[in-house]
Amino acid sequence: MNGLEKINADFATLFKDGREQLEAGCSAVMNGCREEAFEKFVQLGGIPQKTEAYSYADLVPVFDKDYRVVLKYIPQNVDMNEVFRCSVTNLVTHPILTVNGRWFDGNVEPELPEEVVICSLQEAGMRYPDLFLRHYNRYAPKADQDGLVALNTAFAQDGVFVYVPDEVVLERPLQIINLLRANADLMGFQRNLIVLGKHAQATVLVCDHTLSSQHFLMNNVTEIYLDSGARVDYCQVQNQYAGAAQINSLFVSEQRNSAFESNIVSLYGGFIRNNMYVSLNEEGGSCDLYGMYIPDKKQVVDNYSYIDHIAPNCTSNEHFKGVMDDSSLANFCGCIRVRPNAGKTVAYQANNNLLLSDTARINTKPQLVIDADDVKCSHGATVGQLDEEAMFYLRSRGIGREEAKMMMMFGFAHDIIRHVRLEPLREKIDDLIDKRLRGELSRCFHCTLPCRK
C-alpha cells in the first residue's frame, strides 16, 4: 500500500471500530448522516488527490503523520479561560472557546438577548431537533466532489451552534476561539452550524490558535444559513504554527436580500486550506469574500471558492491578496457559477500577489461558468514584486529600504483589511499583519492578541 491507500484504509478501520464512540452523545440527525457521508468519501477515492479542486494541493504529507483521533471529550487540566484570554482593545465580544474541535466545558454562558442560542453542537442536536434537522448537513453536501467535507460529516461530533432568531441584531460580535492543545499529534473534526433568522444580524469572529507544539490536523466544516434580509459579517484570523494544518470549509446559504461578508486572514500555519462555498439562492443576495495570506518559509495556503449564482439580481465580490516569501506556496482558485436563471448577476473576482523571493510560488486560477445572459462578470489576477518607483519615493523621504518594504506590504494588505467593519477589530488585525510582516509572530504558540496572562 502506498501512503495514501494506507491513510484511506486507516479511516475505514476507524469508522468501523470507533462507530459506537463516535455516535455517543450525538443526536440522531448527526449520526444519521455518517454512513452516507463515509460512503461518499470512499466513492470519491478518499483523500483528494489531483482532483480538480485540489489540483495544486498535495495532501499526502498533510495526512501522513501519526495523528491520534480522539473520539471523546478530554477535559483539560487547566482552565482554558485562564490560559487564553483574548482582549482586543476596545472590542467587547462574546467569547466562546473550543478545544481540539470541541465545545470547551468551561465556557462562560454569554449574556444574550432572549431566544438567541449559543451552545455546543451536541447539545443543540438534542435540544433543538427541529432547527437541527432543518439545517444540519443541508449545505455542506454542496461540495459533492470533496471527500474531505464528507469525511468531516462522517466523523464530526461537536463544535459550536449559533441561532439568532428573526429580527434580532447581535450588537456584540461573537468570538469563536478555536484552541488546539494536546500531548500527542492530533487530528480533529469540528463542525459548526450558524443559523440566522429573517433580518437577523451577527458579527462572527473566529480565531484559530495552537497552544502546544504537537502536529495538528483539523478538518473543519461550518455551515451558515441566512434567512431573508439577514446579515453576517464573518472574520477569521488563522494564526497557528508551522506544525499545524487546517482544512476549513465554509458553506453559506443565502436567501432573499441577505448579505454575507467575510474576511479570512491567514497569518500563520503549516498548511491552510480554505473552502468557501456560497449559494445565492434567492434574489437580492450579496456576498463579499475578502482574504489575505502571508506565508513564508515552507507554508502552504490554498484558497478555493465556489460562488453559485442561482437566483437573479445577486452580487458577489471576491478579493484575495497574498504576500509570499521564502519557499512558500499559495494557491487561489475562484469559481463563479452563473445558472441559467440568474440574470442580472454581478460578479467580481480579483487575486493579487506579491512575491518576495525567487522560490515562492503562486498558482492562481479563475473559473467562470456563465449560463445566463445580461450578467456582469469580471476577474483578474496579478503576480508581481514590490513597486520600485514607490520604494524610491519612500526612501527619498528618509525611510530606509527595510521600513519602506514593510510599509508597502502593509499597505498592500490593508487594502483587504480595510473592509473589516468593526474599527477596533480592523485596527487589531492591521496590527497583527504589521507584526506578522515584521516576523514578530512566527515563533508564538499563543494568542497574539494581547493576553492578560
Add this chain to the structure above:
Amino acid sequence: MEGKLLRIRNLHASVEGKEILKGVNLEINAGEVHAIMGPNGAGKSTLSSVLTGREKFVVTEGEIEFNGKNLLDLPPEDRAREGIFMSFQYPVEIPGISTVNFLKTAVNEIRKYHGLPPYPAGDFLKMIRQKMELTGIDNKLLNRSLNEGFSGGEKKKNEIFQMAVLEPKLAILDETDSGLDIDALRTVAGGVNKLKRPDNATIVITHYQRLLDYIVPDVVHVLYDGRIVKTAGKELVAELEKKGYDWIKEEVKREL
C-alpha cells in the same frame, strides 16, 4: 558666507548606457533660490534624480558635495536624512499607507539618523496641523492613502506639505508647476516662500516663467543637452520667455 551647501563638479551621468549629463557644474549657497530652466529632454529631471540617488542613473564622472559630505556615497534615504528633498514631477500613489503615518515614519527615521528620539506623539499632530495650514492642505488628505486618487493639484500641494514637515536644507522642485491652475500655483509658491530661510536653499526646475513670477530666483541656469550653458540673474527668465530656447541652442552651436 561659510562653505557652499551644494557643489557639483563636472558631473556626468547616464541611464541605460546613454549619457544624459555631460559635465554639469553648479554651486549653491544656503539662503539662495536657483532656477534651472531648459527645453524638454535637456536632463533637468535626470539631475534631480542623480542628486536624490535614483539607482537607475549611473554617475560616470565628477563629484557632488553636499554640506561638506560626499553625496554619491550615500543611499537615497541617507541623502534625505542629510537634508535633500525633491518634490516629484510625478508623485507616486501608494495605496494603503495614510499620509499621516507615512510622515510620522519619515520624520522619525530622520530623527533616528541624527540620534534623536521619536517626535513626541502629541506634538507631532500639532506640528502637522501647523504645516497643513502653512501649505493650504486639506485636513481630509491626512488620513487618505498617500497620493491615491489625489488630483494633480493635490499631489503637488502634498509634496510641498511634505517639504514643510521634513524641513530640508535643499529642496528641489521638479516641474512642481506643471498641471496646476493659477490658484494652486499661488498656494504652492506661497508655501515655498514661507519655508525659505537663511540656512536652506531651493532649486526650482521649470520651463515656464509662471512659477518664477511667484518664487523669485537669485540665480537662473539654463540646462541644455546635459550641460549648464548659461547662468545669469533673474532677468534671464523674462528673456527666455520672450525669445524661447532656440537662441541659446544657436549660441551653444557657435561656441562648439
